[in-house]
Amino acid sequence: MLSNSIKFVFEDKIKEIKNPDPNETILNLIRLRLKKTGTKEGCAEGGCGACTVVVGELKKDKIIYNAINSCIAFTTSLEGKQLLIVEDLIKKDGSLHPVQSAMVNFHGSQCGFCTPGFIMSLFAMYKNKTSYDKKTIEESISGNLCRCTGYRPIIDAAKSLDKNKADQFKKNEKKTISLLKKIRPKNICINNESKKYFAPRTIDELKKIIKKNENAEFISGGTDMSLIVTKQKKDIKNMIYLNSIDELNYIKENDKYIEVGGTTPLIKFEFIIKKYYPDFNRILKRYGSVQIRNVATLAGNIATASPIGDSLPLLLSLDASITIEDFKKKTVIPLKEFFIGYRKTMLKKGQFIRSIRIPVFKKNIFKAYKISKRIDDDISSVCASFNLTIVNKKIKNIKIAYGGMAATPKRAFYCEKMLLNSNFSEDIIVKAQKSLEKDFQPIDDMRASKNYRIEIAKNLLTKCFAEIKNNKLIRLSY
Ligand SMILES: Cc1cc2nc3c(=O)[nH]c(=O)nc-3n(C[C@H](O)[C@H](O)[C@H](O)COP(=O)(O)OP(=O)(O)OC[C@H]3O[C@@H](n4cnc5c(N)ncnc54)[C@H](O)[C@@H]3O)c2cc1C
Ligand code: FES
Ligand code: FES
Numbered sequence: 001m002l003s004n005s006i007k008f009v010f011e012d013k014i015k016e017i018k019n020p021d022p023n024e025t026i027l028n029l030i031r032l033r034l035k036k037t038g039t040k041e042g043c044a045e046g047g048c049g050a051c052t053v054v055v056g057e058l059k060k061d062k063i064i065y066n067a068i069n070s071c072i073a074f075t076t077s078l079e080g081k082q083l084l085i086v087e088d089l090i091k092k093d094g095s096l097h098p099v100q101s102a103m104v105n106f107h108g109s110q111c112g113f114c115t116p117g118f119i120m121s122l123f124a125m126y127k128n129k130t131s132y133d134k135k136t137i138e139e140s141i142s143g144n145l146c147r148c149t150g151y152r153p154i155i156d157a158a159k160s161l162d163k164n165k166a167d168q169f170k171k172n173e174k175k176t177i178s179l180l181k182k183i184r185p186k187n188i189c190i191n192n193e194s195k196k197y198f199a200p201r202t203i204d205e206l207k208k209i210i211k212k213n214e215n216a217e218f219i220s221g222g223t224d225m226s227l228i229v230t231k232q233k234k235d236i237k238n239m240i241y242l243n244s245i246d247e248l249n250y251i252k253e254n255d256k257y258i259e260v261g262g263t264t265p266l267i268k269f270e271f272i273i274k275k276y277y278p279d280f281n282r283i284l285k286r287y288g289s290v291q292i293r294n295v296a297t298l299a300g301n302i303a304t305a306s307p308i309g310d311s312l313p314l315l316l317s318l319d320a321s322i323t324i325e326d327f328k329k330k331t332v333i334p335l336k337e338f339f340i341g342y343r344k345t346m347l348k349k350g351q352f353i354r355s356i357r358i359p360v361f362k363k364n365i366f367k368a369y370k371i372s373k374r375i376d377d378d379i380s381s382v383c384a385s386f387n388l389t390i391v392n393k394k395i396k397n398i399k400i401a402y403g404g405m406a407a408t409p410k411r412a413f414y415c416e417k418m419l420l421n422s423n424f425s426e427d428i429i430v431k432a433q434k435s436l437e438k439d440f441q442p443i444d445d446m447r448a449s450k451n452y453r454i455e456i457a458k459n460l461l462t463k464c465f466a467e468i469k470n471n472k473l474i475r476l477s478y
Contacts, residue, residue, distance in 0.1 A: 022197030049144030056082030106157035143289020221295035312409035316401035
């Protein structure tokens, strides 16, 4: 069944929006159409958290609450979900939600501009987590910036929360679930003033749409795509939203590989990959924020092909491959062949990334490092990843990849050649450092100078060597 209207739960009712503008953000919907001004606009690019709202989704008869940045999510993505904004937290009798009371009691707000965003991030934490330790709190608010209060009172407020007290949403849960169930999942097709939007729910439906709309652009989490609208002030004329295809939201694990479906959010992936490659998880914990990772995908990071896409050097050193598909056929490509120029890939019109396959190397040492100006919510200047085995003090099977060092994320083949079959000694590391100059001729830009990049690349190799030699992590945060 095809529909051109979006239905979602808002204020305990099903709200229907007929033929919405596919480029309207949820933030604009809230402020301009619903006339609720608690949710703020700061950066309009997902970086400050002032616009944070919570989206409830029904998963196996349970509502999962995800904080998202409403400034970079489109209204259309609300189909079948519950939208919760800061105004919804206050009870009908005017009393505050426990998260709001805690912020008042611990003086967590000064000018108040960031406060609704913090409240919504903490509300999602309150609903989803079983304990509120410092690590959980800091991660939950890593995507929220406050320029005046400072974070300690906010963290103290969060620590004071009592998990065991049921809030109004718990008490109302049955009603919300029945409302969510009433919105039957549909394939969406919108045509609004020459802007087209499709949201298929199955791969078969997706292929039918691609066949007739080969020039349409894919959108998953939209954390890169939406900036075309919010920052470049352009329209996306024809898009296919992939994140409502449940068949593509999966992680398959076996002895040989981990397979990640195209629409799997990073937050789900980071939990699984931790078992195999803890450093992959550590990098993802510093990837954007919880709001970003709740919707952003590995496939989106790969297709964007940014030279500083954080997952890319890691996937390259792990020899990952991707399955791409169009309406006719499926092809498997090693990732090392996929990036062909600055933000250019082998993807042709109508081809989508169906899945990513990451080999499981049980005996290997895997290390990854991200260098950025801030620890949280910042893009890399340089990212490095090392995947190797050491047998009888000799290096075997080494794969090294860097981001931020060339027009594409890239393997360091000269450096690998220098190290392969060598003794794992300081002398050889010095020579291998030098060989990185053959692998990379980085550029100066706003994030780092070329000299800084090459020095950092060399230092990260030394760091990897030192960590392996001393069998300990040398990290600022882990
Ligand atoms: C505030 C903020 C912080 C960020 N921090 C980081 C960071 O720390 N590290 C980092 O690497 N990135 C970061 N990003 C960039 C972005 O979040 C990632 O690149 C993300 O993984 C993109 O995934 P997405 O699902 O949101 O992609 P989308 O925005 O939906 O799409 C991105 C591109 O991929 C294409 N695409 C999406 N899915 C598919 C598919 N299945 N098949 C084919 N093409 C597809 C789209 O057409 C588009 O060209 C950040 C972005 C923001 C806004
Ligand atoms: S307005 Fe800054 S994250 Fe949305
Ligand atoms: S209270 Fe002013 S920005 Fe946070």
